[in-house]
Amino acid sequence: AKHRGKSAYQRFQPEMKEVSQERLQMESLLRRALEMQEFELHFQPIIRMDDRQLVGAEALLRWESPTLGEVSPDRFIPLAEETGLIISIGRWVLQQACQAVSRWNQEREEPLCMAINVSPRQFRDPHFVETIRAALDESGLGGESLELEITERLILDNNIDTDRVLAELDAMNVRLSVDDFGTGYSALGYIKKYPFDTLKIDKSFIHDMTTKADDSALVRAIIQMAHSLSLQVIAEGVEAPEEFEFLKKENCDYAQGFLFTPPLREDSFITWLNGTMDR
Numbered sequence: 001a002k003h004r005g006k007s008a009y010q011r012f013q014p015e016m017k018e019v020s021q022e023r024l025q026m027e028s029l030l031r032r033a034l035e036m037q038e039f040e041l042h043f044q045p046i047i048r049m050d051d052r053q054l055v056g057a058e059a060l061l062r063w064e065s066p067t068l069g070e071v072s073p074d075r076f077i078p079l080a081e082e083t084g085l086i087i088s089i090g091r092w093v094l095q096q097a098c099q100a101v102s103r104w105n106q107e108r109e110e111p112l113c114m115a116i117n118v119s120p121r122q123f124r125d126p127h128f129v130e131t132i133r134a135a136l137d138e139s140g141l142g143g144e145s146l147e148l149e150i151t152e153r154l155i156l157d158n159n160i161d162t163d164r165v166l167a168e169l170d171a172m173n174v175r176l177s178v179d180d181f182g183t184g185y186s187a188l189g190y191i192k193k194y195p196f197d198t199l200k201i202d203k204s205f206i207h208d209m210t211t212k213a214d215d216s217a218l219v220r221a222i223i224q225m226a227h228s229l230s231l232q233v234i235a236e237g238v239e240a241p242e243e244f245e246f247l248k249k250e251n252c253d254y255a256q257g258f259l260f261t262p263p264l265r266e267d268s269f270i271t272w273l274n275g276t277m278d279r
């Protein structure tokens with residue numbers, strides 16, 4: 001055991017160093033990514049289930065680094081969060097997304113709503129509400145055109161300011177949704193306590209829903225509970241027609257996923273939007 005322990009130690013050290021060097025490199029590249037204009041927003045349609053009409057889009061951030069290539073948000077968002085860079089990156093996302101939906105809505109009868117992911121660090125920023133207000137004002141949007149996706153984890157990480165921030169956003173008519181619903185904690189009391197409009201069921205439940213009895217029961221229960229609290233439900237990660245049919249039968253309100261399209265660049269999104277409207 002001693003021998004194995006030693007060789008494991010010897011193997012482990014260089015890897016540790018590599019990991020932290022990789023992290024440091026990514027951090028320094030991430031610091032410059034905003035000014036180097038390496039970010040782009042993609043948009044994924046959100047569809048109303050009863051008439052299959054487009055009602056909005058979720059903005060999803062993409063980073064194309066000349067050095068690292070395309071980096072997944074699952075890798076760089078946590079780093080941006082730890083370093084605080086998410087504050088300036090998040091402000092950029094908010095401004096870009098508001099301007100995009102404002103452009104789209106100029107040519108539409110039924111206005112679209114833009115959903116944006118908010119990370120805990122952004123939410124805790126004392127200027128957060130101000131930043132939202134400025135982005136709305138600058139793009140001429142009403143609060144109801146914006147939906148902020150907030151994770152369960154953030155809400156339950158007890159902080160007195162949560163009450164005030166959510167109440168201020170609610171007073172601005174900004175829509176509030178619980179993202180990754182079901183993946184966090186089991187306590188549900190917060191849903192009643194705060195002014196949420198929407199629950200977003202995580203894709204991990206949607207994937208197994210049509211094959212595993214447990215997951216289908218869970219999805220059904222989430223939808224019923226949400227509706228009894230006057231909340232609407234979005235299912236994310238809908239890939240198969242059977243999943244859509246199941247959700248529709250269970251009265252889920254909205255769906256989003258590869259079944260319709262993956263997230264798209266703005267020009268492709270517009271093309272997609274025009275294509276589905278002509279159909």
Ligand code: C2E
Pocket residue numbers: 044059060061072073074077090093117118119179180203236237238239256257258259262263
């Ligand atoms: P999320 O908020 O849960 O976003 C949904 C993820 O599922 C997205 O991954 C989306 O591309 C992917 N997706 C959509 N439809 C399907 C489907 O049918 N099947 C499968 N397998 N996946 C689907 P993405 O774009 O890689 O983003 C990953 C996460 O990064 C997001 O998870 C969100 O937590 C975070 N993120 C992305 N953009 C931002 C941002 O602007 N700000 C912050 N704070 N977080 C962001």
Ligand code: CA
Pocket residue numbers: 058117149179
């Ligand atoms: Ca989301």
Ligand code: CA
Pocket residue numbers: 170173174175176195196197
């Ligand atoms: Ca509200």
Ligand code: CA
Pocket residue numbers: 179180202203236
């Ligand atoms: Ca999710």
